Amino acid sequence: MIFHVSIAAAAPRHVAGVLAELWGGTAAPFPPVSEDGWIVFADDDRGSAIEVYPEGVVLREVDGDADAVGIRLPSIGLTSTHIAMATVLDHADVMRIAVREGWPAKYRKRGGMFGVIELWVEGAVMIEVLTAEMQAEYRRTMSSGNWLEMLAAMRMAA
Structure with a gap:
C-alpha cells in the first residue's frame, strides 16, 4: 500500500x-x-496524501541523524512520476475541472483492462483519475x- 506520494507543480497551492x-x-x-509546499489529504481511513512541492524542489539525503531536506534545482517541468488516484466525482465533473483549469484531459483504456482519465x-x-466505475x-x-498472463500472451517473460 502506498500512503503518500509527492509531485511538483508551478503553483503548488x-x-x-x-x-x-x-x-x-x-x-x-x-x-x-519547502516554504510553499502543500499537502492534500484524501481524508480516508489510510491517511492517503499527496505532497505538492514547487517545481525544481528535490529531496536530498542529509548526513547523520537528520531528516532529508528539500533543495531547489533548475526545473525542466516534466517528469515520469505519475499517480493513479480515485475520485468521488463522475467523468463529466472531472472533465469540467480540467477545462476550468486549462489542463489537458482525456479518457483512456489502459491495456484494454481499465479506464482512466489522463489529467x-x-x-x-x-x-x-479513476471514477467509481x-x-x-x-x-x-x-x-x-x-x-x-498478459505478458505470456505477448510472448514476454517476466
Whole structure:
C-alpha cells in the first residue's frame, strides 16, 4: 500500500486545491520540505496524501541523524512520476475541472483492462483519475496474475 506520494507543480497551492476537490479531501500547507509546499489529504481511513512541492524542489539525503531536506534545482517541468488516484466525482465533473483549469484531459483504456482519465496537471504532470466505475475495473483486472498472463500472451517473460 502506498500512503503518500509527492509531485511538483508551478503553483503548488492551486494544484493542491484542485487535487483536494477531485479527492473530496483537504489541502493544507506543508512546510517541512519547502516554504510553499502543500499537502492534500484524501481524508480516508489510510491517511492517503499527496505532497505538492514547487517545481525544481528535490529531496536530498542529509548526513547523520537528520531528516532529508528539500533543495531547489533548475526545473525542466516534466517528469515520469505519475499517480493513479480515485475520485468521488463522475467523468463529466472531472472533465469540467480540467477545462476550468486549462489542463489537458482525456479518457483512456489502459491495456484494454481499465479506464482512466489522463489529467495533465499544469500540462506537465500526469495523474490518472479513476471514477467509481474505473476503480472497479482496476480492482478486477490489476493483479500480478493478470499481468503475467498478459505478458505470456505477448510472448514476454517476466
